[in-house]
Amino acid sequence: MTNQPGTNMKPLIEIRDLSAGYEGRQVLRDVNLTVYERDFLGVIGPNGGGKTTLIKCILGLLKPTGGKITFHMSDGTQTTNSNDRPTLGYLPQYNTIDRKFPISVEEVILSGLSVQQKLYARFTHEQREKGRAIIERMGLEGLEKRAIGQLSGGQLQRALLGRAIISDPSVVILDEPSTYIDKRFEARLYELLAEINNDCAIILVSHDIGTVLQQVKSIACVNESLDYHPIRASQANGWRETSTAPSNCWDTARCHTASWVSIITTITPKTLRRKKANHLYGADHCPTSLLAVK
Ligand SMILES: Nc1ncnc2c1ncn2[C@@H]1O[C@H](COP(=O)(O)OP(=O)(O)OP(=O)(O)O)[C@@H](O)[C@H]1O
Structure with a gap:
Protein backbone atom coordinates (compact mmCIF):
# COMPACT_ATOMS: atom_id res chain seq x y z
CA MET A 1 0.00 0.00 0.00
CA THR A 2 1.23 3.53 -0.70
CA ASN A 3 -0.04 6.74 0.79
CA GLN A 4 -2.07 8.86 -1.61
CA PRO A 5 -1.27 12.46 -2.52
CA GLY A 6 -3.35 15.05 -0.68
CA THR A 7 -5.29 17.69 -2.56
CA ASN A 8 -2.62 20.36 -2.58
CA MET A 9 0.37 18.76 -0.89
CA LYS A 10 3.58 18.71 -2.90
CA PRO A 11 5.61 15.51 -2.63
CA LEU A 12 9.20 15.93 -1.41
CA ILE A 13 10.40 12.33 -1.28
CA GLU A 14 8.81 9.41 -3.15
CA ILE A 15 9.88 5.89 -2.26
CA ARG A 16 8.79 3.15 -4.62
CA ASP A 17 9.18 -0.64 -4.21
CA LEU A 18 12.25 -0.14 -2.02
CA SER A 19 14.18 -3.11 -0.75
CA ALA A 20 17.38 -2.97 1.30
CA GLY A 21 19.55 -5.11 3.53
CA TYR A 22 23.03 -5.97 4.68
CA GLU A 23 25.43 -8.59 3.38
CA GLY A 24 22.76 -10.39 1.39
CA ARG A 25 20.20 -10.36 4.22
CA GLN A 26 17.00 -8.51 3.30
CA VAL A 27 15.77 -6.08 5.96
CA LEU A 28 13.23 -4.03 3.95
CA ARG A 29 11.04 -5.15 1.07
CA ASP A 30 8.36 -3.49 -1.12
CA VAL A 31 8.41 -0.22 0.79
CA ASN A 32 6.25 2.51 -0.74
CA LEU A 33 5.97 5.91 0.87
CA THR A 34 5.63 9.56 -0.07
CA VAL A 35 6.75 12.34 2.24
CA TYR A 36 4.92 15.59 1.52
CA GLU A 37 5.74 19.22 2.10
CA ARG A 38 5.16 20.03 5.80
CA ASP A 39 4.36 16.40 6.54
CA PHE A 40 5.06 15.16 10.07
CA LEU A 41 5.57 11.44 9.68
CA GLY A 42 6.01 9.22 12.71
CA VAL A 43 7.96 6.01 12.02
CA ILE A 44 7.28 3.28 14.56
CA GLY A 45 7.87 -0.45 14.73
CA PRO A 46 9.67 -3.13 16.71
CA ASN A 47 13.40 -3.23 17.41
CA GLY A 48 15.23 -4.46 14.34
CA GLY A 49 12.18 -3.84 12.13
CA GLY A 50 14.17 -1.67 9.72
CA LYS A 51 13.33 1.93 10.73
CA THR A 52 16.94 3.13 10.76
CA THR A 53 17.66 1.18 7.58
CA LEU A 54 14.85 3.10 5.85
CA ILE A 55 16.31 6.39 7.10
CA LYS A 56 19.79 5.37 5.90
CA CYS A 57 18.38 4.71 2.42
CA ILE A 58 16.69 8.13 2.32
CA LEU A 59 19.92 9.81 3.44
CA GLY A 60 21.96 7.95 0.81
CA LEU A 61 24.02 6.20 3.51
CA LEU A 62 22.88 2.76 2.34
CA LYS A 63 22.34 1.77 -1.29
CA PRO A 64 18.97 0.08 -1.76
CA THR A 65 19.01 -3.37 -3.34
CA GLY A 66 15.86 -2.53 -5.32
CA GLY A 67 13.30 0.17 -6.05
CA LYS A 68 13.94 3.89 -6.17
CA ILE A 69 13.83 7.06 -4.13
CA THR A 70 12.93 10.26 -5.98
CA PHE A 71 13.60 13.69 -4.49
CA HIS A 72 11.51 16.65 -5.65
CA MET A 73 13.43 19.92 -5.76
CA SER A 74 11.99 23.36 -5.00
CA ASP A 75 12.46 24.38 -8.68
CA GLY A 76 10.08 21.58 -9.78
CA THR A 77 12.80 19.20 -11.00
CA GLN A 78 13.34 15.68 -9.67
CA THR A 79 16.40 13.58 -8.97
CA THR A 80 17.15 10.04 -7.85
CA ASN A 81 20.80 10.92 -7.18
CA SER A 82 21.31 11.37 -3.45
CA ASN A 83 24.26 13.70 -4.13
CA ASP A 84 21.92 16.19 -5.85
CA ARG A 85 19.02 15.87 -3.45
CA PRO A 86 17.65 18.75 -1.37
CA THR A 87 19.21 19.39 2.04
CA LEU A 88 18.06 16.93 4.68
CA GLY A 89 18.69 17.59 8.37
CA TYR A 90 19.51 14.45 10.35
CA LEU A 91 19.65 13.70 14.06
CA PRO A 92 21.16 10.21 14.34
CA GLN A 93 20.47 7.73 17.12
CA TYR A 94 22.35 8.72 20.26
CA ASN A 95 24.31 5.45 20.50
CA THR A 96 25.88 6.03 17.07
CA ILE A 97 27.70 9.17 18.25
CA ASP A 98 31.40 8.94 19.11
CA ASP A 168 17.12 25.15 6.89
CA PRO A 169 16.53 21.68 5.40
CA SER A 170 13.36 20.78 3.50
CA VAL A 171 13.09 17.60 5.57
CA VAL A 172 14.38 16.99 9.11
CA ILE A 173 14.88 13.35 10.06
CA LEU A 174 15.08 12.51 13.76
CA ASP A 175 16.01 9.03 14.99
CA GLU A 176 14.79 8.72 18.60
CA PRO A 177 15.36 12.40 19.49
CA SER A 178 13.97 12.27 23.02
CA THR A 179 16.48 9.68 24.30
CA TYR A 180 18.23 11.22 27.35
CA ILE A 181 16.24 14.44 27.10
CA ASP A 182 14.68 15.54 30.40
CA LYS A 183 10.96 16.28 30.75
CA ARG A 184 11.40 20.05 30.61
CA PHE A 185 13.38 19.99 27.37
CA GLU A 186 11.22 17.22 25.92
CA ALA A 187 8.22 19.57 26.04
CA ARG A 188 10.40 22.26 24.44
CA LEU A 189 11.65 19.76 21.86
CA TYR A 190 8.12 19.03 20.67
CA GLU A 191 7.27 22.76 20.66
CA LEU A 192 10.39 23.32 18.54
CA LEU A 193 9.40 20.52 16.18
CA ALA A 194 5.93 22.06 15.76
CA GLU A 195 7.63 25.40 14.92
CA ILE A 196 10.06 23.75 12.50
CA ASN A 197 7.16 21.89 10.89
CA ASN A 198 5.71 25.22 9.71
CA ASP A 199 8.61 25.41 7.25
CA CYS A 200 9.70 21.85 6.59
CA ALA A 201 8.65 18.20 6.72
CA ILE A 202 9.68 16.05 9.67
CA ILE A 203 10.29 12.31 9.85
CA LEU A 204 10.36 11.19 13.47
CA VAL A 205 11.48 7.67 14.43
CA SER A 206 10.31 6.95 17.95
CA HIS A 207 9.30 4.23 20.38
CA ASP A 208 7.27 6.71 22.42
CA ILE A 209 3.93 5.95 20.78
CA GLY A 210 1.88 8.33 22.93
CA THR A 211 4.06 11.31 22.02
CA VAL A 212 4.25 10.28 18.39
CA LEU A 213 0.47 10.20 18.13
CA GLN A 214 0.09 13.63 19.66
CA GLN A 215 2.61 15.19 17.30
CA VAL A 216 2.44 13.56 13.90
CA LYS A 217 0.18 13.89 10.87
CA SER A 218 0.81 10.39 9.57
CA ILE A 219 2.29 7.14 10.83
CA ALA A 220 4.40 4.49 9.12
CA CYS A 221 4.82 1.15 10.88
CA VAL A 222 8.02 -0.53 9.66
CA ASN A 223 8.67 -4.19 10.17
CA GLU A 224 10.41 -5.43 7.02
CA SER A 225 7.53 -3.96 4.98
CA LEU A 226 5.78 -0.66 5.67
CA ASP A 227 2.18 0.16 6.58
CA TYR A 228 1.04 3.72 6.36
CA HIS A 229 -1.81 5.47 8.10
CA PRO A 230 -2.80 9.15 7.86
CA ILE A 231 -3.89 10.68 11.15
CA ARG A 232 -4.41 14.16 9.81
CA ALA A 233 -5.10 13.94 6.08
CA SER A 234 -4.28 16.89 3.86
CA GLN A 235 -6.98 19.16 2.51
CA ALA A 236 -7.10 22.61 0.96
CA ASN A 237 -6.45 24.47 4.24
CA GLY A 238 -3.77 22.19 5.55
CA TRP A 239 -4.31 19.06 7.63
CA ARG A 240 -7.47 17.61 9.19
CA GLU A 241 -8.12 14.81 11.60
CA THR A 242 -9.20 11.40 10.34
CA SER A 243 -10.31 8.57 12.55
CA THR A 244 -10.19 5.46 10.41
CA ALA A 245 -7.44 2.90 10.47
CA PRO A 246 -7.12 0.09 7.94
CA SER A 247 -7.85 -3.02 9.97
CA ASN A 248 -4.98 -4.96 8.42
CA CYS A 249 -2.50 -2.10 8.95
CA TRP A 250 -0.69 -3.71 11.85
CA ASP A 251 -1.23 -7.34 10.85
CA THR A 252 1.33 -7.02 8.12
CA ALA A 253 3.79 -5.65 10.60
CA ARG A 254 3.00 -8.55 12.91
CA CYS A 255 2.06 -6.11 15.66
CA HIS A 256 -0.74 -6.68 18.19
CA THR A 257 -3.51 -5.61 15.81
CA ALA A 258 -6.37 -4.73 18.14
CA SER A 259 -4.24 -2.72 20.54
CA TRP A 260 -2.44 -0.82 17.82
CA VAL A 261 -5.60 0.07 15.92
CA SER A 262 -7.21 1.38 19.08
CA ILE A 263 -4.19 3.56 19.74
CA ILE A 264 -4.14 4.84 16.20
CA THR A 265 -7.84 5.63 16.05
CA THR A 266 -7.99 7.83 19.12
CA ILE A 267 -5.68 8.84 21.90
CA THR A 268 -7.35 6.98 24.72
CA PRO A 269 -6.75 7.47 28.45
CA LYS A 270 -5.04 4.07 28.29
CA THR A 271 -2.61 5.47 25.74
CA LEU A 272 -1.91 8.43 27.94
CA ARG A 273 -1.20 6.10 30.86
CA ARG A 274 1.11 4.23 28.49
CA LYS A 275 2.92 7.43 27.63
CA LYS A 276 3.44 8.20 31.31
CA ALA A 277 4.66 4.66 31.96
CA ASN A 278 7.03 4.90 28.99
CA HIS A 279 8.53 8.03 30.46
CA LEU A 280 8.93 6.40 33.85
CA TYR A 281 10.27 3.02 32.76
CA GLY A 282 11.35 3.47 29.13
CA ALA A 283 9.45 1.86 26.27
CA ASP A 284 11.53 -1.32 26.37
CA HIS A 285 10.67 -2.02 29.99
CA CYS A 286 7.04 -1.08 29.85
CA PRO A 287 5.10 -4.23 30.74
CA THR A 288 2.20 -4.29 28.31
CA SER A 289 0.91 -5.89 25.17
CA LEU A 290 0.65 -2.45 23.58
CA LEU A 291 4.27 -2.64 22.54
CA ALA A 292 4.97 -4.06 19.11
CA VAL A 293 6.44 -7.54 18.85
CA LYS A 294 8.29 -9.11 15.97
N1 LIG B 1 25.38 -2.31 9.48
C1 LIG B 1 24.64 -3.43 9.61
N2 LIG B 1 25.12 -4.63 9.19
C2 LIG B 1 24.38 -5.75 9.29
N3 LIG B 1 23.13 -5.79 9.81
C3 LIG B 1 22.60 -4.62 10.24
C4 LIG B 1 23.32 -3.39 10.17
N4 LIG B 1 22.56 -2.40 10.66
C5 LIG B 1 21.39 -2.99 11.03
N5 LIG B 1 21.42 -4.31 10.78
C6 LIG B 1 20.34 -5.28 11.03
O1 LIG B 1 19.22 -4.88 10.24
C7 LIG B 1 18.01 -5.06 10.95
C8 LIG B 1 17.25 -3.74 11.00
O2 LIG B 1 18.01 -2.82 11.77
P1 LIG B 1 17.53 -1.31 11.98
O3 LIG B 1 18.59 -0.61 12.76
O4 LIG B 1 17.12 -0.72 10.69
O5 LIG B 1 16.21 -1.54 12.88
P2 LIG B 1 15.36 -0.48 13.73
O6 LIG B 1 13.94 -0.71 13.38
O7 LIG B 1 15.88 0.89 13.52
O8 LIG B 1 15.65 -0.99 15.20
P3 LIG B 1 15.67 -0.22 16.63
O9 LIG B 1 14.26 0.09 16.97
O10 LIG B 1 16.25 -1.24 17.54
O11 LIG B 1 16.53 1.01 16.49
C9 LIG B 1 18.39 -5.60 12.33
O12 LIG B 1 18.22 -7.00 12.31
C10 LIG B 1 19.85 -5.24 12.46
O13 LIG B 1 20.53 -6.17 13.26
Whole structure:
Protein backbone atom coordinates (compact mmCIF):
# COMPACT_ATOMS: atom_id res chain seq x y z
CA MET A 1 0.00 0.00 0.00
CA THR A 2 1.23 3.53 -0.70
CA ASN A 3 -0.04 6.74 0.79
CA GLN A 4 -2.07 8.86 -1.61
CA PRO A 5 -1.27 12.46 -2.52
CA GLY A 6 -3.35 15.05 -0.68
CA THR A 7 -5.29 17.69 -2.56
CA ASN A 8 -2.62 20.36 -2.58
CA MET A 9 0.37 18.76 -0.89
CA LYS A 10 3.58 18.71 -2.90
CA PRO A 11 5.61 15.51 -2.63
CA LEU A 12 9.20 15.93 -1.41
CA ILE A 13 10.40 12.33 -1.28
CA GLU A 14 8.81 9.41 -3.15
CA ILE A 15 9.88 5.89 -2.26
CA ARG A 16 8.79 3.15 -4.62
CA ASP A 17 9.18 -0.64 -4.21
CA LEU A 18 12.25 -0.14 -2.02
CA SER A 19 14.18 -3.11 -0.75
CA ALA A 20 17.38 -2.97 1.30
CA GLY A 21 19.55 -5.11 3.53
CA TYR A 22 23.03 -5.97 4.68
CA GLU A 23 25.43 -8.59 3.38
CA GLY A 24 22.76 -10.39 1.39
CA ARG A 25 20.20 -10.36 4.22
CA GLN A 26 17.00 -8.51 3.30
CA VAL A 27 15.77 -6.08 5.96
CA LEU A 28 13.23 -4.03 3.95
CA ARG A 29 11.04 -5.15 1.07
CA ASP A 30 8.36 -3.49 -1.12
CA VAL A 31 8.41 -0.22 0.79
CA ASN A 32 6.25 2.51 -0.74
CA LEU A 33 5.97 5.91 0.87
CA THR A 34 5.63 9.56 -0.07
CA VAL A 35 6.75 12.34 2.24
CA TYR A 36 4.92 15.59 1.52
CA GLU A 37 5.74 19.22 2.10
CA ARG A 38 5.16 20.03 5.80
CA ASP A 39 4.36 16.40 6.54
CA PHE A 40 5.06 15.16 10.07
CA LEU A 41 5.57 11.44 9.68
CA GLY A 42 6.01 9.22 12.71
CA VAL A 43 7.96 6.01 12.02
CA ILE A 44 7.28 3.28 14.56
CA GLY A 45 7.87 -0.45 14.73
CA PRO A 46 9.67 -3.13 16.71
CA ASN A 47 13.40 -3.23 17.41
CA GLY A 48 15.23 -4.46 14.34
CA GLY A 49 12.18 -3.84 12.13
CA GLY A 50 14.17 -1.67 9.72
CA LYS A 51 13.33 1.93 10.73
CA THR A 52 16.94 3.13 10.76
CA THR A 53 17.66 1.18 7.58
CA LEU A 54 14.85 3.10 5.85
CA ILE A 55 16.31 6.39 7.10
CA LYS A 56 19.79 5.37 5.90
CA CYS A 57 18.38 4.71 2.42
CA ILE A 58 16.69 8.13 2.32
CA LEU A 59 19.92 9.81 3.44
CA GLY A 60 21.96 7.95 0.81
CA LEU A 61 24.02 6.20 3.51
CA LEU A 62 22.88 2.76 2.34
CA LYS A 63 22.34 1.77 -1.29
CA PRO A 64 18.97 0.08 -1.76
CA THR A 65 19.01 -3.37 -3.34
CA GLY A 66 15.86 -2.53 -5.32
CA GLY A 67 13.30 0.17 -6.05
CA LYS A 68 13.94 3.89 -6.17
CA ILE A 69 13.83 7.06 -4.13
CA THR A 70 12.93 10.26 -5.98
CA PHE A 71 13.60 13.69 -4.49
CA HIS A 72 11.51 16.65 -5.65
CA MET A 73 13.43 19.92 -5.76
CA SER A 74 11.99 23.36 -5.00
CA ASP A 75 12.46 24.38 -8.68
CA GLY A 76 10.08 21.58 -9.78
CA THR A 77 12.80 19.20 -11.00
CA GLN A 78 13.34 15.68 -9.67
CA THR A 79 16.40 13.58 -8.97
CA THR A 80 17.15 10.04 -7.85
CA ASN A 81 20.80 10.92 -7.18
CA SER A 82 21.31 11.37 -3.45
CA ASN A 83 24.26 13.70 -4.13
CA ASP A 84 21.92 16.19 -5.85
CA ARG A 85 19.02 15.87 -3.45
CA PRO A 86 17.65 18.75 -1.37
CA THR A 87 19.21 19.39 2.04
CA LEU A 88 18.06 16.93 4.68
CA GLY A 89 18.69 17.59 8.37
CA TYR A 90 19.51 14.45 10.35
CA LEU A 91 19.65 13.70 14.06
CA PRO A 92 21.16 10.21 14.34
CA GLN A 93 20.47 7.73 17.12
CA TYR A 94 22.35 8.72 20.26
CA ASN A 95 24.31 5.45 20.50
CA THR A 96 25.88 6.03 17.07
CA ILE A 97 27.70 9.17 18.25
CA ASP A 98 31.40 8.94 19.11
CA ARG A 99 31.51 11.09 22.22
CA LYS A 100 35.32 10.96 22.31
CA PHE A 101 35.52 12.89 19.05
CA PRO A 102 37.22 16.22 19.96
CA ILE A 103 34.59 18.68 18.80
CA SER A 104 32.78 21.47 20.67
CA VAL A 105 29.04 22.22 20.84
CA GLU A 106 29.48 25.20 18.52
CA GLU A 107 31.46 23.11 16.01
CA VAL A 108 28.88 20.31 16.07
CA ILE A 109 26.08 22.76 15.32
CA LEU A 110 28.02 24.58 12.58
CA SER A 111 28.97 21.24 11.01
CA GLY A 112 25.31 21.03 9.94
CA LEU A 113 26.21 23.71 7.38
CA SER A 114 28.99 21.62 5.85
CA VAL A 115 26.91 20.77 2.75
CA GLN A 116 26.78 24.49 1.96
CA GLN A 117 30.47 24.96 2.75
CA LYS A 118 33.57 24.48 0.63
CA LEU A 119 36.07 22.03 2.13
CA TYR A 120 38.30 23.83 4.72
CA ALA A 121 36.53 27.17 4.08
CA ARG A 122 35.99 29.32 7.20
CA PHE A 123 32.48 29.95 8.41
CA THR A 124 31.23 33.44 7.58
CA HIS A 125 30.12 35.96 10.19
CA GLU A 126 26.53 35.33 9.11
CA GLN A 127 26.90 31.57 9.59
CA ARG A 128 28.41 32.06 13.07
CA GLU A 129 25.52 34.38 13.99
CA LYS A 130 23.12 31.70 12.83
CA GLY A 131 25.02 29.18 14.98
CA ARG A 132 24.66 31.50 17.99
CA ALA A 133 20.91 31.82 17.39
CA ILE A 134 20.56 28.01 17.24
CA ILE A 135 22.60 27.60 20.45
CA GLU A 136 20.17 29.97 22.16
CA ARG A 137 17.14 28.21 20.68
CA MET A 138 18.46 24.88 21.98
CA GLY A 139 19.10 26.31 25.46
CA LEU A 140 22.84 25.65 25.22
CA GLU A 141 24.18 29.13 26.06
CA GLY A 142 27.42 28.93 28.06
CA LEU A 143 28.27 25.49 26.65
CA GLU A 144 29.41 26.68 23.19
CA LYS A 145 33.06 25.73 23.67
CA ARG A 146 32.49 22.56 25.68
CA ALA A 147 33.65 19.30 24.08
CA ILE A 148 30.80 16.88 23.35
CA GLY A 149 32.40 14.26 25.59
CA GLN A 150 31.76 16.60 28.55
CA LEU A 151 28.05 17.07 27.88
CA SER A 152 25.13 15.30 29.49
CA GLY A 153 23.11 13.01 27.22
CA GLY A 154 20.30 15.56 26.90
CA GLN A 155 22.70 18.44 26.16
CA LEU A 156 24.30 16.39 23.40
CA GLN A 157 20.87 15.57 21.91
CA ARG A 158 20.06 19.29 21.84
CA ALA A 159 23.38 20.08 20.10
CA LEU A 160 22.61 17.38 17.51
CA LEU A 161 19.12 18.77 16.96
CA GLY A 162 20.68 22.21 16.40
CA ARG A 163 23.00 20.61 13.84
CA ALA A 164 20.02 19.01 12.09
CA ILE A 165 18.10 22.26 11.63
CA ILE A 166 20.81 24.89 11.05
CA SER A 167 20.87 24.38 7.27
CA ASP A 168 17.12 25.15 6.89
CA PRO A 169 16.53 21.68 5.40
CA SER A 170 13.36 20.78 3.50
CA VAL A 171 13.09 17.60 5.57
CA VAL A 172 14.38 16.99 9.11
CA ILE A 173 14.88 13.35 10.06
CA LEU A 174 15.08 12.51 13.76
CA ASP A 175 16.01 9.03 14.99
CA GLU A 176 14.79 8.72 18.60
CA PRO A 177 15.36 12.40 19.49
CA SER A 178 13.97 12.27 23.02
CA THR A 179 16.48 9.68 24.30
CA TYR A 180 18.23 11.22 27.35
CA ILE A 181 16.24 14.44 27.10
CA ASP A 182 14.68 15.54 30.40
CA LYS A 183 10.96 16.28 30.75
CA ARG A 184 11.40 20.05 30.61
CA PHE A 185 13.38 19.99 27.37
CA GLU A 186 11.22 17.22 25.92
CA ALA A 187 8.22 19.57 26.04
CA ARG A 188 10.40 22.26 24.44
CA LEU A 189 11.65 19.76 21.86
CA TYR A 190 8.12 19.03 20.67
CA GLU A 191 7.27 22.76 20.66
CA LEU A 192 10.39 23.32 18.54
CA LEU A 193 9.40 20.52 16.18
CA ALA A 194 5.93 22.06 15.76
CA GLU A 195 7.63 25.40 14.92
CA ILE A 196 10.06 23.75 12.50
CA ASN A 197 7.16 21.89 10.89
CA ASN A 198 5.71 25.22 9.71
CA ASP A 199 8.61 25.41 7.25
CA CYS A 200 9.70 21.85 6.59
CA ALA A 201 8.65 18.20 6.72
CA ILE A 202 9.68 16.05 9.67
CA ILE A 203 10.29 12.31 9.85
CA LEU A 204 10.36 11.19 13.47
CA VAL A 205 11.48 7.67 14.43
CA SER A 206 10.31 6.95 17.95
CA HIS A 207 9.30 4.23 20.38
CA ASP A 208 7.27 6.71 22.42
CA ILE A 209 3.93 5.95 20.78
CA GLY A 210 1.88 8.33 22.93
CA THR A 211 4.06 11.31 22.02
CA VAL A 212 4.25 10.28 18.39
CA LEU A 213 0.47 10.20 18.13
CA GLN A 214 0.09 13.63 19.66
CA GLN A 215 2.61 15.19 17.30
CA VAL A 216 2.44 13.56 13.90
CA LYS A 217 0.18 13.89 10.87
CA SER A 218 0.81 10.39 9.57
CA ILE A 219 2.29 7.14 10.83
CA ALA A 220 4.40 4.49 9.12
CA CYS A 221 4.82 1.15 10.88
CA VAL A 222 8.02 -0.53 9.66
CA ASN A 223 8.67 -4.19 10.17
CA GLU A 224 10.41 -5.43 7.02
CA SER A 225 7.53 -3.96 4.98
CA LEU A 226 5.78 -0.66 5.67
CA ASP A 227 2.18 0.16 6.58
CA TYR A 228 1.04 3.72 6.36
CA HIS A 229 -1.81 5.47 8.10
CA PRO A 230 -2.80 9.15 7.86
CA ILE A 231 -3.89 10.68 11.15
CA ARG A 232 -4.41 14.16 9.81
CA ALA A 233 -5.10 13.94 6.08
CA SER A 234 -4.28 16.89 3.86
CA GLN A 235 -6.98 19.16 2.51
CA ALA A 236 -7.10 22.61 0.96
CA ASN A 237 -6.45 24.47 4.24
CA GLY A 238 -3.77 22.19 5.55
CA TRP A 239 -4.31 19.06 7.63
CA ARG A 240 -7.47 17.61 9.19
CA GLU A 241 -8.12 14.81 11.60
CA THR A 242 -9.20 11.40 10.34
CA SER A 243 -10.31 8.57 12.55
CA THR A 244 -10.19 5.46 10.41
CA ALA A 245 -7.44 2.90 10.47
CA PRO A 246 -7.12 0.09 7.94
CA SER A 247 -7.85 -3.02 9.97
CA ASN A 248 -4.98 -4.96 8.42
CA CYS A 249 -2.50 -2.10 8.95
CA TRP A 250 -0.69 -3.71 11.85
CA ASP A 251 -1.23 -7.34 10.85
CA THR A 252 1.33 -7.02 8.12
CA ALA A 253 3.79 -5.65 10.60
CA ARG A 254 3.00 -8.55 12.91
CA CYS A 255 2.06 -6.11 15.66
CA HIS A 256 -0.74 -6.68 18.19
CA THR A 257 -3.51 -5.61 15.81
CA ALA A 258 -6.37 -4.73 18.14
CA SER A 259 -4.24 -2.72 20.54
CA TRP A 260 -2.44 -0.82 17.82
CA VAL A 261 -5.60 0.07 15.92
CA SER A 262 -7.21 1.38 19.08
CA ILE A 263 -4.19 3.56 19.74
CA ILE A 264 -4.14 4.84 16.20
CA THR A 265 -7.84 5.63 16.05
CA THR A 266 -7.99 7.83 19.12
CA ILE A 267 -5.68 8.84 21.90
CA THR A 268 -7.35 6.98 24.72
CA PRO A 269 -6.75 7.47 28.45
CA LYS A 270 -5.04 4.07 28.29
CA THR A 271 -2.61 5.47 25.74
CA LEU A 272 -1.91 8.43 27.94
CA ARG A 273 -1.20 6.10 30.86
CA ARG A 274 1.11 4.23 28.49
CA LYS A 275 2.92 7.43 27.63
CA LYS A 276 3.44 8.20 31.31
CA ALA A 277 4.66 4.66 31.96
CA ASN A 278 7.03 4.90 28.99
CA HIS A 279 8.53 8.03 30.46
CA LEU A 280 8.93 6.40 33.85
CA TYR A 281 10.27 3.02 32.76
CA GLY A 282 11.35 3.47 29.13
CA ALA A 283 9.45 1.86 26.27
CA ASP A 284 11.53 -1.32 26.37
CA HIS A 285 10.67 -2.02 29.99
CA CYS A 286 7.04 -1.08 29.85
CA PRO A 287 5.10 -4.23 30.74
CA THR A 288 2.20 -4.29 28.31
CA SER A 289 0.91 -5.89 25.17
CA LEU A 290 0.65 -2.45 23.58
CA LEU A 291 4.27 -2.64 22.54
CA ALA A 292 4.97 -4.06 19.11
CA VAL A 293 6.44 -7.54 18.85
CA LYS A 294 8.29 -9.11 15.97
N1 LIG B 1 25.38 -2.31 9.48
C1 LIG B 1 24.64 -3.43 9.61
N2 LIG B 1 25.12 -4.63 9.19
C2 LIG B 1 24.38 -5.75 9.29
N3 LIG B 1 23.13 -5.79 9.81
C3 LIG B 1 22.60 -4.62 10.24
C4 LIG B 1 23.32 -3.39 10.17
N4 LIG B 1 22.56 -2.40 10.66
C5 LIG B 1 21.39 -2.99 11.03
N5 LIG B 1 21.42 -4.31 10.78
C6 LIG B 1 20.34 -5.28 11.03
O1 LIG B 1 19.22 -4.88 10.24
C7 LIG B 1 18.01 -5.06 10.95
C8 LIG B 1 17.25 -3.74 11.00
O2 LIG B 1 18.01 -2.82 11.77
P1 LIG B 1 17.53 -1.31 11.98
O3 LIG B 1 18.59 -0.61 12.76
O4 LIG B 1 17.12 -0.72 10.69
O5 LIG B 1 16.21 -1.54 12.88
P2 LIG B 1 15.36 -0.48 13.73
O6 LIG B 1 13.94 -0.71 13.38
O7 LIG B 1 15.88 0.89 13.52
O8 LIG B 1 15.65 -0.99 15.20
P3 LIG B 1 15.67 -0.22 16.63
O9 LIG B 1 14.26 0.09 16.97
O10 LIG B 1 16.25 -1.24 17.54
O11 LIG B 1 16.53 1.01 16.49
C9 LIG B 1 18.39 -5.60 12.33
O12 LIG B 1 18.22 -7.00 12.31
C10 LIG B 1 19.85 -5.24 12.46
O13 LIG B 1 20.53 -6.17 13.26
